[in-house]
């Protein structure tokens with residue numbers, strides 16, 4: 243697996259330090275909420291979310307939604323589908339969407355629109371990574387880990403063709419892996 247990696251972009255230590263920092267900010271911002279729910283976007287956000295919720299020192303619930311637009315390619319198809327919806331209503335709750343990466347922005351802008359229509363008390367977005375150069379739609383990110391260049395990255399939840407999610411660092415894949 244490590245043979246397929248061109249470069250480590252963000253190390254495990256840097257990731258955990260950033261998660262701690264984000265957790266402290268979120269703890270402070272939501273300290274008065276009595277109805278806080280953190281929603282992870284399957285599957286990419288799972289690793290980040292599991293670390294993030296343990297650095298938030300507040301009572302909270304979690305739920306997951308699966309929306310997919312990628313398949314096995316490295317380019318967004320532009321079509322977003324709900325594969326799994328939330329188990330619970332978000333009406334009247336303080337909702338924080340947790341995502342691994344914002345690329346075109348299509349996934350999160352779709353999710354934001356859907357969740358907004360369900361009348362949460364508040365709705366914010368936290369993403370570990372952002373590739374601003376790739377954006378196709380406008381999106382407000384409330385909590386951001388790292389801005390990264392336009393390279394295809396894997397690890398810490400992020401995949402290529404379903405693989406590499408269990409790498410501990412965020413890594414740039416060798417182009418020959420995804421360009422065949």
Ligand SMILES: O=P(O)(O)OC[C@H]1O[C@H](OP(=O)(O)OP(=O)(O)O)[C@H](O)[C@@H]1O
Pocket residue numbers: 283284285286287309310311312313318341342343344345346347348349350400401
């Ligand atoms: O900003 P965008 O261009 O929409 O791209 C970002 C989304 O794409 C990836 O998910 P993907 O749909 O590949 O599914 P996964 O989370 O299961 O890997 C990633 O995890 C984000 O959810």
Ligand code: HPA
Pocket residue numbers: 312343345393394395396400401402
């Ligand atoms: O760079 C990326 N890596 C993995 N999944 C992604 N989805 C959008 N961009 C990426």
Ligand SMILES: [Mg+2]
Pocket residue numbers: 283284285286287342
């Ligand atoms: Mg995803």
